[in-house]
Amino acid sequence: MILLMIAMDAEMAKLDLIDLKNEGVYRLKGSDVMVCRSGIGKVNAAMALERMIQTNEVDQILNIGFAGATPPYHLHDVVLIEEAKYHDFDLSLFGYAPGQVPGNPQSFHGDQKMNNMIELAIPRIKRGKLLTGDRFMKDPIDDAFLADMEGTALFQVAHHHQISMASIKIVSDIIGSTDHEDSYLAFEKHDGGKSVKDVVEALFLTK
Numbered sequence: 001m002i003l004l005m006i007a008m009d010a011e012m013a014k015l016d017l018i019d020l021k022n023e024g025v026y027r028l029k030g031s032d033v034m035v036c037r038s039g040i041g042k043v044n045a046a047m048a049l050e051r052m053i054q055t056n057e058v059d060q061i062l063n064i065g066f067a068g069a070t071p072p073y074h075l076h077d078v079v080l081i082e083e084a085k086y087h088d089f090d091l092s093l094f095g096y097a098p099g100q101v102p103g104n105p106q107s108f109h110g111d112q113k114m115n116n117m118i119e120l121a122i123p124r125i126k127r128g129k130l131l132t133g134d135r136f137m138k139d140p141i142d143d144a145f146l147a148d149m150e151g152t153a154l155f156q157v158a159h160h161h162q163i164s165m166a167s168i169k170i171v172s173d174i175i176g177s178t179d180h181e182d183s184y185l186a187f188e189k190h191d192g193g194k195s196v197k198d199v200v201e202a203l204f205l206t207k
Contacts, residue, residue: 003052004028004035004200005063007045007150012037013193015200024048031204038150041134042086045150049157060114060164063154064199066192067130067146067169068137068184074171075187078199079128080118081167084108084152087141088133099131101156108155111164118166121202130167140176147175170195 006012017026017035024037034056038048052058073079085099085107092098097106119125129145131137132152151167158165172192173184 001057002033002060002062002204003049003056003058004033005038005045005049005052005061005150005154006035006196007038007040007065007148009037010188010192011065011196014197015193025052028200028204033204038154041149042132042153046153046157049154053157053161053163058161058163060111061154061158061166062114062203063151063165063167064196065148065150065169066172066184066188067148067151068173068175069128069146069169069171070140070142070144070175072144073126073128073146073174075174075183076191076195077126077171078122078124078195079126079146079169079171080115081110081130081146081151081169082115082127084110084130084132084155084167086133086152087131087137087147088135099152104156104159108152108159110166114164114166118168118203121206122168122199125168128169130169137175138180146171168199170199 016029026035038045100106130151131147137147146169172187
């Protein structure tokens, strides 16, 4: 089973879903793809994915959602995540890399086979690095990156269960821009749901 993990209602608003009456679990109409709305934040994302793995035969995990980004990314860019790590976890005092959780790699990487298939389905897609943490990023802290509140936690759970995973982010706001908050709110209200729908249809519903 392919499991699509999405955090927010706004990200799934335009998807044609069959409600399975199971706490935010749906099926994408016209496919066998399961969709789970996790809720916002690392803990919610990890709990939701763990619950889905424990109750279903999950073969592949795909995370799709909005993300802030620094230049040179632009609003509406579709970005395939090559590397993901936390920006709010730091045990470097004890010899770990910044963002590294003990017992885990320094960063997580999308499954190469899945990434290749995604690039074939969405030729315009870009690649990038994802930083995850439990706060809305307003200031650049690194070279070019994307920022969200769930992705790396999902990668960590997938890594623990040795399940292939990929992540696609749609740029909803430019970190550090003068109209940052207003830009995000406008994207969420007017463009976000359709952007996710376009990606999902290209991957799963194109004949």
